Structures are given as structure tokens and as C-alpha cells.
Amino acid sequence: xxxxxxxxxxxxxxxxxxxxxxxxxxxxxxxxxxxxxxxxxxxxxxxxxxxxxxxxxxxxxxxxxxxxxxxxxxxxxxxxxxxxxxxxxxxxxxxxxxxxxxxxxxxxxxxxxxxxxxxxxxxxxxxxxxxxxxxxxxxxxxxxxxxxxxxxxxxxxxxxxxxxxxxxxxxxxxxxxxxxxxxxxxxxxxxxxxxxxxxxxxxxxxxxxxxxxxxxxxxxxxxxxxxxxxxxxxxxxxxxxxxxxxxxxxxxxxxxxxxxxxxxxxx
Amino acid sequence: xxxxxxxxxxxxxxxxxxxxxxxxxxxxxxxxxxxxxxxxxxxxxxxxxxxxxxxxxxxxxxxxxxxxxxxxxxxxxxxxxxxxxxxxxxxxxxxxxxxxxxxxxxxxxxxxxxxxxxxxxxxxxxxxxxxxxxxxxxxxxxxxxxxxxxxxxxxxxxxxxxxxxxxxxxxxxxxxxxxxxxxxxxxxxxxxxxxxxxxxxxxxxxxxxxxxxxxxxxxxxxxxxxxxxxxxxxxxxxxxxxxxxxxxxxxxxxxxxxxxxxxxxxxxxxxxxxxxxxxxxxxxxxxxxxxxxxxxxxxxxxxxxxxxxxxxxxxxxxxxxxxxxxxxxxxxxxxxxxxx
Numbered sequence: 001x002x003x004x005x006x007x008x009x010x011x012x013x014x015x016x017x018x019x020x021x022x023x024x025x026x027x028x029x030x031x032x033x034x035x036x037x038x039x040x041x042x043x044x045x046x047x048x049x050x051x052x053x054x055x056x057x058x059x060x061x062x063x064x065x066x067x068x069x070x071x072x073x074x075x076x077x078x079x080x081x082x083x084x085x086x087x088x089x090x091x092x093x094x095x096x097x098x099x100x101x102x103x104x105x106x107x108x109x110x111x112x113x114x115x116x117x118x119x120x121x122x123x124x125x126x127x128x129x130x131x132x133x134x135x136x137x138x139x140x141x142x143x144x145x146x147x148x149x150x151x152x153x154x155x156x157x158x159x160x161x162x163x164x165x166x167x168x169x170x171x172x173x174x175x176x177x178x179x180x181x182x183x184x185x186x187x188x189x190x191x192x193x194x195x196x197x198x199x200x201x202x203x204x205x206x207x208x209x210x211x212x213x214x215x216x217x218x219x220x221x222x223x224x225x226x227x228x229x230x231x232x233x234x235x236x237x238x239x240x241x242x243x244x245x246x247x248x249x250x251x252x253x254x255x256x257x258x259x260x261x262x263x264x265x266x267x
Numbered sequence: 268x269x270x271x272x273x274x275x276x277x278x279x280x281x282x283x284x285x286x287x288x289x290x291x292x293x294x295x296x297x298x299x300x301x302x303x304x305x306x307x308x309x310x311x312x313x314x315x316x317x318x319x320x321x322x323x324x325x326x327x328x329x330x331x332x333x334x335x336x337x338x339x340x341x342x343x344x345x346x347x348x349x350x351x352x353x354x355x356x357x358x359x360x361x362x363x364x365x366x367x368x369x370x371x372x373x374x375x376x377x378x379x380x381x382x383x384x385x386x387x388x389x390x391x392x393x394x395x396x397x398x399x400x401x402x403x404x405x406x407x408x409x410x411x412x413x414x415x416x417x418x419x420x421x422x423x424x425x426x427x428x429x430x431x432x433x434x435x436x437x438x439x440x441x442x443x444x445x446x447x448x449x450x451x452x453x454x455x456x457x458x459x460x461x462x463x464x465x466x467x468x469x470x471x472x473x474x475x476x477x478x479x480x481x482x483x484x485x486x487x488x489x490x491x492x493x494x495x496x497x498x499x500x501x502x503x504x505x506x507x508x509x510x511x512x513x514x515x516x517x518x519x520x521x522x523x524x525x526x527x528x529x530x531x532x533x534x535x536x537x538x539x540x541x542x543x544x545x546x547x548x549x550x551x552x553x554x555x556x557x558x559x560x561x562x563x564x565x566x567x568x569x570x571x572x573x574x575x576x577x578x579x580x581x582x583x584x585x586x587x588x589x590x591x592x593x594x595x596x597x598x599x600x601x602x603x604x605x606x607x
Contacts, residue, residue, distance in 0.1 A: 025485075054308075055301075055305045055308065056298075056301035056302075056304070056305060057301070057302075057305060057413075059460075091298065091301070122458060125458065214488070216520070216524075217487060217488035217491070217524060218488060220487055220488075220517075220520055220521060220524060221484065221485040221486060221487050221488060222485075223517055224484045224485045224487070224507075224510075224517075224521075225485045227510070227513070227514060227517070228309075228312070231308075231312030231313065231513070232305070232308045232309065232312055234312065235307075235308035235309075235311040235312045236304070236305075236308050
């Protein structure tokens with residue numbers, strides 16, 4: 001039997017790697033969204049992760065992608081022997097769990113639910129949106145710090161690393177933007193342009209306002225989802241913070257008291 | 268009607284409301300429970316605290332609730348009641364047209380009750396459209412493309428079976444097609460909120476008006492593109508509007524996009540009652556201003572005249588309502604509530 005402190009250390013390691021799994025539609029880590037419900041390490045280095053989404057109806061394609069992502073990150077840890085990922089309280093939960101944990105070939109399982117198409121098309125579409133959102137945040141942070149469009153359009157990766165940014169969102173997104181640039185090979189060396197399009201094309205200073213207008217539309221959609229998902233998850237699972245005064249009438253009306261009944265309604 | 272702080276009377280046509288029964292007695296299975304629970308989560312999440320309802324009232328609003336919330340406490344002059352059956356989830360349907368008509372019998376002049384159909388029912392769908400026209404003389408329908416029907420977990424507006432139904436709608440003068448895009452479940456390779464089918468249907472049925480509820484969010488950019496190309500595509504503000512309370516700056520960005528792309532004549536107010544009530548939505552909307560930087564960046568304005576169009580005049584045009592005559596008619600027959 002594992003000693004408790006060792007087990008807790010391993011569980012912490014799992015939580016850390018799960019930060020790399022994002023909700024494809026929101027481009028936010030599943031841990032940060034509060035989707036991960038339980039992480040447990042059993043004997044013989046078997047890992048169990050339970051997660052749940054804001055509604056019973058959340059798109060199963062994204063649920064699939066997250067579930068696969070969680071499993072992939074866990075299995076990449078050298079000490080993990082087996083993993084079981086369970087999506088709870090979802091209209092297609094059983095199918096997702098069966099497919100992800102069944103040990104069958106993913107492509108084969110998905111093909112059955114995709115009219116033969118590949119789920120990676122959807123993943124690619126949403127990675128492009130994630131790129132746009134990260135890029136917009138960084139560019140707006142540069143503008144707010146006083147740079148004009150000509151200066152921004154001419155920036156290299158090295159310039160971007162050294163540049164001052166204004167605003168918390170820009171600071172948060174810069175390393176994420178950079179990581180995606182490198183991962184996709186859109187920029188590699190310090191001399192490479194910092195702000196290419198997702199298809200690799202260049203953006204001139206004169207085109208920047210129109211480009212930003214398009215990025216804004218992408219962000220508006222993602223923010224809509226993000227705000228709804230956070231709120232719905234809170235309303236569904238009653239994890240709303242109760243103020244220092246204790247619960248109010250409202251907390252009772254919407255059922256926030258008791259604050260958490262994790263096992264409720266689950267079989 | 269909504270009376271502005273300086274005394275002007277504004278005609279309010281609430282473009283998206285329901286009279287549903289989501290109570291446990293009507294739920295056919297766990298999906299029915301999860302569906303109304305999800306609605307309640309929207310309600311609890313985006314409503315101001317003082318507007319929150321208890322769960323039981325929310326699951327099955329009474330007829331009195333509707334009259335009070337919309338016309339007595341609320342500023343609506345008229346409301347469009349949408350039908351949504353979800354027959355796989357609810358024993359007698361979620362929001363059924365006959366039940367809505369009996370509710371509306373006290374003041375039929377205040378309601379437009381839209382029908383609905385499921386193209387996957389084939390011949391039966393066509394018969395049902397005939398029946399709704401003859402029985403209730405419907406002028407609009409509500410489409411819910413994410414509805415389950417046996418093994419099918421959703422459909423698209425440009426499916427051949429759907430086209431046969433729209434041809435019939437066109438022939439019978441059912442001109443207003445409200446489209447709700449819920450998350451489509453299968454196939455998994457499809458973007459669950461894809462609005463591309465609206466483009467096909469709107470191009471192929473120029474006589475019909477396509478009102479896309481919650482303006483296609485979370486695919487606002489795709490929706491704006493389509494609605495800009497197609498003169499017969501409109502955007503409903505349901506679900507987007509409550510953000511005016513929780514995230515006003517964000518709401519301003521959405522509205523600025525809509526004004527820029529599709530323009531002030533194609534945006535329709537909808538409370539999405541009973542998820543939200545119109546009183547606070549209309550009051551806040553009337554008092555809302557676009558922040559200067561957002562208005563400037565998009566080069567749009569939200570004037571009183573624009574608000575008036577959104578709150579009622581645009582929908583009145585689609586449904587052929589003479590606003591002046593309607594206001595006179597309604598003024599002569601005020602809604603009275605029995606003492607409680």
C-alpha cells in the first residue's frame with residue numbers, strides 16, 4: 001500500500017499535468033474551469049480521474065477531446081501503469097467513457113460517431129480560434145502599452161519576448177501564444193515575425209485593424225461560452241462562494257446551501 | 268408598453284417566450300429533468316438576485332404568472348409564444364401549442380403563438396403543419412435543430428425533409444421561421460453550433476424570414492456574415508440580453524457587432540421568458556448606452572430610435588402588426604389580475 005504522503009505527491013503531479021488539457025472551445029485549462037472533480041492514485045500506480053462539464057448537454061465532441069487529452073497526459077507520466085477517465089453526468093457519458101477507456105483504437109471509435117469523418121478536423125478548427133484569441137490579447141496589450149500598429153506588425157519573436165505589455169490578460173496569454181507559435185512552427189527563431197496569421201501569412205500594418213476586428217469576433221464567441229460555462233457549472237454544482245455573512249436568502253433559493261453535495265444524483 | 272423616464276410610450280413585442288411544463292410530473296425520463304435543470308441554471312446564473320424564482324415555480328409557470336410577468340409587472344404589449352415539444356423528454360410536450368392557446372384565451376390580442384414541427388417525422392410533419400394552420404392559423408414556427416428523435420440526435424435546416432416542410436410553410440403563408448441552435452450532439456465531427464444551414468435555407472427560401480435566436484451565439488461571427496449576405500435573416504437577442512446585467516461591457520461588444528454587421532432593422536428583442544422576465548431586461552436595455560470606445564471602434568450608435576426598433580417595431584413589421592392600431596386596441600382592454 002502506498003503511504004499517504006507519497007500518494008498525495010503523485011496526485012499533485014496529476015493535477016499539474018492536467019493543466020495542459022484545455023477545453024477546445026474555451027481555450028482554458030480544464031483544471032482552471034473546475035471541470036476536474038476527482039484525482040486518485042490507487043495501488044500499483046493506477047490513476048483515476050473524474051471530470052464533469054457545466055451541463056448535461058455540453059457538446060460531446062469536446063467532451064471526447066478533453067477525455068482523450070486527460071488520458072494522454074496521465075499516461076505520459078513514467079510511473080503511471082493504468083488510467084481510467086470518467087465523464088460524469090453527461091448525456092453521452094457512457095459512450096465517451098467506454099470509448100476512451102475501452103482500449104480500442106480511437107479513430108475507429110470516433111469514426112462510428114462521425115459519419116466516417118475525423119474528429120481532428122473539429123480539433124483543428126478550435127485550435128485556430130484559440131490562436132486568434134491569444135494573439136488578440138497580446139496585440140491589445142501592446143497597443144495599450146503605447147505601440148502603434150506599424151511597430152506591432154514589424155515585431156519579431158525576440159521583440160515580443162522583451163516587450164512591455166499592459167493588462168493582466170495580455171500577460172497571461174503571452175506565454176500561451178508563444179507556445180502555440182512554436183508548437184505549430186509558425187515562428188521559431190528570434191528573428192521570425194511575431195504575428196503571423198494562422199495559415200502562416202504575414203499581416204501588414206495597414207491590415208492590422210481589419211485583422212483585429214476578425215479576432216474580436218472570435219473572442220466574443222469564446223467569452224460567451226466561457227462566461228456561460230463558468231456560471232452554469234457554478235449553478236449546476238452549487239460551488240458558488242457564500243459570502244462572509246454566511247448564506248443569504250438567494251443562496252437558499254438557488255440551492256447553494258449546503259455548498260456542495262458532490263455525490264448527489266450520481267450512481 | 269414601456270414608459271421611458273421622460274414619459275414616452277414604447278411598444279414592446281417580446282419575440283421569444285414560452286409557456287412550458289417542465290415539471291417532474293411531465294418529465295418522461297432523466298433527459299427531461301436535465302433539460303429543465305439546465306434552463307434553471309441559465310436563470311440562476313444570469314438573473315439579478317431580486318429576480319430569482321424558486322425551482323417549482325420555474326418548472327411550471329401558471330397562466331397568472333405569464334400575464335403578470337409579461338403584461339402587468341412587465342412592459343410587454345405582445346408576446347410571441349414559441350412551441351417546443353421535446354417529445355422524447357416530456358410526456359405531453361414541453362411547450363405545446365394547444366396548451367399555449369388555452370392560456371392565451373383571456374387576451375388573444377396580446378399573443379402570437381407559433382407552431383413547431385419535426386421534419387424527421389416525414390409525412391406526419393406535413394400533416395401537422397396543415398393542422399396547425401387550420402386549427403390555429405399560425406404565421407410562424409419555432410425550429411429546434413438539436414431536438415432528439417429516436418436514434419437521431421439533431422437535424423439541419425437544409426435536410427431534404429426539412430425543405431419539404433419549408434415549401435409547405437411558404438405555400439400556406441407561414442413566413443416567420445424562428446431557429447434555435449442548441450448543441451447538436453452527433454455526428455461528432457460537426458461543430459455542434461454550426462449555423463451554415465441557415466445560409467442555405469435562407470437563400471433557397473427568400474419568401475421566408477429566418478430569425479436566429481440568440482443571434483447564433485456562440486457562432487456570432489458566422490451568423491453576422493450570413494445575416495449580412497441574406498436580406499431575410501434576423502437576429503434574436505434572447506440569451507445575449509441578460510449579459511447586460513452580469514457583463515455589460517461584453518453585451519455592448521455583442522450589440523455593436525450586430526449593429527455593425529446586420530444593422531438596426533434586423534435585431535429583435537426577446538426575453539426568453541420564463542428563463543428571464545422582461546421587466547428588468549427592458550428597463551436596463553432602455554437605460555443602456557454603448558461605451559464610447561466600443562461605439563467609436565465599430566462606428567455604430569444605440570439611439571432611442573434604434574432601441575425602439577429592437578424592442579418592438581422590427582418584430583411588428585415581420586408579423587404585419589399595425590403598431591398604432593394595436594396600441595389603441597390594447598389600451599381599451601387592459602390586463603387585470605384577480606386579487607391575490
